[in-house]
Amino acid sequence: MMPAKPSERGAALLSVLLMVAVLAVIAATTLDRLTLSSKLTSNGNALAQARMFTYAAEAIAVARIEDLLARDAAQTTLEGDWLGKPQSLPIPLGSATATLRDADNCFNLNSLVTDADGRYLANATGTTQMTSLMVALGTDENTARNIASAATDWADSDTTPVTNGVEDDAYRSATTPYLAANRLFAHPSELRAVKGVTPAVYAKLQDWICALPKSALSPLNVNTLLPEQAPLLAMLFAPGKMNLSTARSYLAKRPSNGYGSLIRFWAAPELAALEPTSQVQGQIKLTSNYFLLNTQVSFGELTLAGQSMIVASPVPAPARVVWRSWGHEE
CATH class of the missing domain: 3.30.1300.30 (GSPII I/J protein-like)
Structure with missing residues (x-):
């Protein structure tokens, strides 16, 4: 048998080294995937x-x-x-x-509409209350009115804009086109999709809004409404009509055991002078x-x-x- 030439021995060694390198890569990849799989399983269990x-x-x-x-x-x-x-x-x-x-103590986004045999119609009272809340939180009234109207169009069933509102055409022109929901809000975060609601606007509103699963005016419980939630009491009236300090002071004077009677709540001079409508009086509750x-x-x-x-x-x-x-x- 002829001895292997030096060039052949070098080629054989190179082949062995290449195989070792390939096996090392395969082993490292397998170990890495095994570690990842174990981590995913652990995270899933946690x-x-x-x-x-x-x-x-x-x-x-x-x-x-x-x-x-x-x-x-x-x-x-x-x-x-x-x-x-x-x-x-x-x-x-x-x-x-x-x-x-x-x-209960929040602005119900679904109060922007009323249910008429399965169709949702714009509710002017709900739109005004959202405008009032935004004004109480420091938003310009014209901006607040436009956003509240756009939110109303988002929830109502038709495709005709309310005054200052927007419908599908305003969303088709977006970078990623979409359409108005034309149904109740499923979650308060959905408001971010409404025309005019910037991240800054939503950040200001997110702690004050909710999406209750019914199209009814916000059912505020005045027995649990805190003084720092005075903007929710002020929103019951036209923008700027109720002073925030007045609302805060009145809530701070609440009896420790609750009002016990809605008549007692509305009888206060600071509220009676504002002449609340029967619709507004009806949304105030003593229960949650x-x-x-x-x-x-x-x-x-x-x-x-x-x-x-x-x-x-x-x-x-x-x-x-x-x-x-x-x-x-x-």
Whole structure:
């Protein structure tokens, strides 16, 4: 057998080295994918566990709401220090907090329309109240009126613009064309799609608006409306008609056990002088039907923020969750 030439031995060595390099790349890729797969599985398990904890928080909140309403069917008050107070929930290998808000005390975007046998028609009172709220929050009245009208056209069923409003043509010309929804708002964040609602406008409004699953004027509970929520009381009247300091002062004087009577609430000179319409008087309540639960669950390296809308009407039917949403926090 002839000995291998030096050039042949070099080629063989090069081939072996090439094979080793290829095998090393394959091994590294396989290990990397295995690590990624393990991480994804771990994150998926953590996410599923965190969601289970939010379900548990919802169950606790539903039970507490039912106890709150059973205490006094005639009125929902601040008794029990339940409003806006973060509650810690014990969980293994992490932490969780839950905060309950009165979701009646907000501007209901779906009050911009009324339901007429399945068709949604513009509601001038709701449009005016949204304008008043925006003015109370520091927005120019003309800008506020245009946005409120555009939001009304977003929710109503027809394709004819209301005064100062816009319909499909205004959205077709966008960089990414789309159409008006022509249905009730499903979530307050949907307002960001409405003509004229810039990020700055939405940032100013997002803590004051909601999308209750009904086209009714915002059902404010004056037994739980806080002084710092004075713009919601001012929005019941024409833009600028009710002074914010007057509204704040009146809410601060609320009896500790609630008003007990709507007559007692409206009898105050500062309100009677404003001559509220019967429609406005009818939207003021002493009870609450909607509650918003905010949860934050930290589990392992994951932090999950959630929101759940709970409805407790009609009493004595069990309270129930009507929608929920989740988002990760950095």
